[in-house]
Amino acid sequence: MLEVEGLVKRYGKQNAVNDISFSLQGGEVVGLLGPNGAGKSTTMKCIVGLLRKTAGSIRIGGHDHLSVPAKKLFSYIPETPHVYDLLTVKEHMQFIAQAYAVEDWKRKAxxxxxxxxxxxxQDKLGRDLSKGMRQKVSICCALLPDPELLFFDEPMIGLDPKAIKNTKRIFKELKENGKTILVSTHLIDSVETIADRIMIMKDGNIIGNDTLANLKATLSESDDSSLEDLFLELTKDE
Incomplete structure (x- = not known):
């Protein structure tokens, strides 16, 4: 569903993403973890086309990631939700529905x-919504077209406990329906229970990419190690 090969994003002489390659299969939930400045958001923004990559190739569903056929396959939920000030919540849903030609959109919305x-x-304007409400609108708009691939950048930030629980449940349901999800987060416990595979980034490099069980087997001396323990061990300064 997603193939990233030799992705490089450079700012001046500094690489924010340093020649990374990975792929995502259909029906897979992958957690993307890393400390601040590791390159997670930059990687995601390059994939969805919000940042221009310096080098490498990115293909979504066999199509170049910037092509219209590729863009029809995915939704992206940014870390900071952006809504239109003068559109109501319902009008946001209508806008997305018309852009993606969603059938029976009112019922789904x-x-x-x-x-x-x-x-x-639903009749409140975007400018009058709290950050948490904006995040919820962003998630609803992303889910409305029923995409094959979803990119979540810190999806739980700003959500209340009930919304976090619902989002985790939705992740599992999407996976069961064959959807592919890449979720970047600092909240390690929120991804530990839902991810099939964990990718850990540090300084623009992927330093771990495997199932949690395999990461524990190869990197930990204890079977009781949590994902948080592994993350802190892998990303600690030398």
Whole structure:
């Protein structure tokens, strides 16, 4: 579903992403972890086309990542949710539905708004929404077109406990339906229970990319090590 080969993103003489390669298969949830400045968001923004890569190739569903056929396959939820100030919550859903030619969009939009408790907020303007509400609108808009591939950059930030629980449940349901998810987060415990595979980045490099069980077997002396323990061990300064 996603193939990244030799991705480099350079700012001046400094590499933010340093010649990384990885792939995501259909029906797979992959957690992308790393300390601040590791290159997680930069990698994701290069994949979705918000940043121009310096080198490398990125293909989504066999298509170049900047092509229209590729863009029809994925949704992206940024770390900082952006909404239109003068569109209501419902108008955001209508805008996405028309852009992606979503059939029966009103029913689907109502279902997502109900899950994220936005039904009574559907006539509020974007400028009047709290950060948490904006995040919920962003997630609903991303889910509405029923994409094959979803990119979540810190999806749990700003969400209340019920919304976090619902989002985890939705991840599992999407996976069961064959969808592919790449989720970048600092909240390690939120991804430990849902990810099939963990990728850990540090200084623009991928320093771990395997199932949690395999990472524990190869990198930890104890079977009781948590993902947090492994993460801290791998990303500690030399």
């Amino acid at each position: 109502e279902e997502w708004m109900e899950i994220y408790e936005l039904t009574d907020k």
